[in-house]
Amino acid sequence: MVYTVEIKNINEMEIFAQEVAKHLFPGFVLCLAGDLGAGKTTFTQFLGKHMGINDSINSPTFTIMKNYEHKPYSLTHIDAYRLEGVKRDMEVEEYIYSNGVSVIEWYTYIEESLPDEYLSIHIAFISEHERHLTIEGRGKYEKIAKSISHR
Secondary structure, three states: OEEEEEEOOHHHHHHHHHHHHOOOOOOOEEEEEOOOOOOHHHHHHHHHHHHOOOOOOOOOOOOOEEEEOOOOOOEEEEEHHHHOOOOOOHHHHHHHOOOOEEEEEOHHHHHHHOOOOOEEEEEEEOOOOOEEEEEEEOHHHHHHHHHHHOO
């Protein structure tokens, strides 16, 4: 099932990321989509903050992947934009299938590398501060999608 959430300002985006952080578990896969500037990296920064990560989280566009070590599990931030046309990337898959949390921007470019079950959030730009989120959970993520959509 597909759910939607309306975000009115940056504070609401942080609150939403905090809610998602409450549902994380080892091996969690979160796929983000949206146009450039929609807020994918901003969301990831807030998620990392609520995981307790104090490092500066920025877009891994040119490095493709950044890993932030933290207990109880690390955060791997992947930007698959530059992987368009690449069928599979074994190094990326190694992190996606690890016991950490994987956040994948532009995930549609590496869908063949994704597990069958994951949470996806599409962030649509409405105005300078407003965003429309479309949330879908596959498999065990369905309950999480429903939960975070009804805040």
